[in-house]
Structure formats: C-alpha cells, structure tokens
Amino acid sequence: MQVDIRVPVGLPIPEVADFIARCEDAGFDAKGKALNISILPTLLISALGVMKDVNKAVSIDFKIPGDLVYILGETYEEGGGVAPRVDAQKNNKVYRALAKVIAKDLVASAISVGRGGFGVALAKSAMAGNLGVAVDLTKLPGAVLADGAALFSESQGRIIVSIAPENRESFEQAMLGNSFALIGKVAKNNLEIIGRSRKPVVNLATAAALSAYRAPLKDY
Numbered sequence: 001m002q003v004d005i006r007v008p009v010g011l012p013i014p015e016v017a018d019f020i021a022r023c024e025d026a027g028f029d030a031k032g033k034a035l036n037i038s039i040l041p042t043l044l045i046s047a048l049g050v051m052k053d054v055n056k057a058v059s060i061d062f063k064i065p066g067d068l069v070y071i072l073g074e075t076y077e078e079g080g081g082v083a084p085r086v087d088a089q090k091n092n093k094v095y096r097a098l099a100k101v102i103a104k105d106l107v108a109s110a111i112s113v114g115r116g117g118f119g120v121a122l123a124k125s126a127m128a129g130n131l132g133v134a135v136d137l138t139k140l141p142g143a144v145l146a147d148g149a150a151l152f153s154e155s156q157g158r159i160i161v162s163i164a165p166e167n168r169e170s171f172e173q174a175m176l177g178n179s180f181a182l183i184g185k186v187a188k189n190n191l192e193i194i195g196r197s198r199k200p201v202v203n204l205a206t207a208a209a210l211s212a213y214r215a216p217l218k219d220y
Contacts, residue, residue, distance in 0.1 A: 008088040060111040061128035067186040073158035074142035077149040091157030113158035119151035135184030147195040
C-alpha cells in the first residue's frame with residue numbers, strides 16, 4: 001500500500017528525494033566472526049521545519065515525579081509482520097492540537113512512539129530524565145488484546161507526553177476531538193507497567209534499564 005502523506009499533512013516536499021544505493025560494509029556476528037552487512041536500495045525523503053521560538057522546544061525527558069503521563073493516538077496489534085496503517089488526516093489533527101498546547105507551555109515532555117513501540121518510548125523518556133514512570137496498559141485507546149502487543153505495537157501517529165498536574169484541565173480541553181488518554185504518572189526511579197491481569201508486566205529500576213541500554217556501546 002502506498003500512502004502520500006504530503007497532501008493531508010500539508011508538507012511542501014518536492015518529488016526529488018535522496019536515494020541510498022546498495023552498499024556493503026564490514027561487520028561482525030554475535031561470535032565475532034567477520035561478515036558483510038548489506039543495505040538494500042532505500043528511498044529516503046528529507047524534510048526541514050522552522051521553529052519560530054526555540055524556547056518552545058520540548059525534550060523527551062520526564063521532568064518531575066507526579067507529572068501526568070498521556071498517550072495521544074490509538075494502539076492496535078500492528079507488529080510482528082503486520083504493517084501499521086497510517087491515517088494521515090487523523091494524525092495531522094493530533095499533531096496540530098499538540099503544537100497548540102506546546103505553544104501554550106502546557107507540555108513538559110513529548111516523545112513519538114516509533115520503532116520498538118510504546119514500551120521503548122516510555123523507557124527512553126524515563127531514562128532521559130533519570131526518573132521512573134507508572135502506567136496502565138488498559139488505558140491505551142485503540143484495540144489491543146495482549147500486553148505484549150500493547151507494549152511493542154508500532155501503530156503510527158502516537159505520542160507520549162507528560163504535563164504538570166495543574167495543566168490537566170487546559171490540556172484535556174485543548175485535546176478534545178482527538179484520541180488520547182491519561183495513562184499514569186511520572187515516578188521517582190522505577191519503570192512499572194500494569195497489564196490486563198492488574199499485575200506488573202514490567203517492574204524495573206530505571207538505572208538498570210539505562211545500564212542495559214548503554215551496554216552494547218560501553219567500550220566506545
């Protein structure tokens with residue numbers, strides 16, 4: 001399926017695009033044996049945006065324990081070989097609503113849910129802020145039957161944001177008409193994700209997650 005995102009989102013991207021030709025590079029397998037790593041011909045489209053006020057930039061790191069954590073967008077069982085669907089018009093509506101609340105200084109942190117899914121994005125924001133987070137998978141909008149799918153689905157157009165509790169009413173009012181949900185709070189030092197059995201499916205110290213994240217490149 002081919003989707004032209006430019007039109008519904010309003011991106012002025014020309015037809016000209018970057019192209020990465022097939023190339024090979026030296027690499028190693030798990031046992032240290034040399035091998036060639038090939039990259040298939042890949043189409044790469046580049047785009048630039050202009051930020052009028054750099055002070056409005058929002059980083060991915062959670063800021064303060066007790067801040068409220070929301071998910072924008074819907075989660076479906078899209079992963080493990082199931083290609084995510086893209087609803088460009090719905091996503092664009094969420095993005096524009098988010099841009100407005102950011103402009104009003106209502107958002108403390110924001111991170112898009114991409115490769116690895118919800119669980120990975122959540123861990124990145126926790127590790128970046130050296131804080132924890134406690135969320136409930138049953139609160140995710142959409143249609144997901146299994147905890148694993150909820151954690152690792154790569155449904156498109158989703159964003160995890162945190163806000164100060166005092167901004168809750170203004171934030172929720174501004175997001176009306178979009179799919180979003182309050183899913184938890186920023187914590188001090190632990191990643192806790194509650195599943196459908198009402199028991200934690202993830203219960204991990206943020207420091208341990210950060211150590212594992214850094215381990216593959218610890219000698220570089």
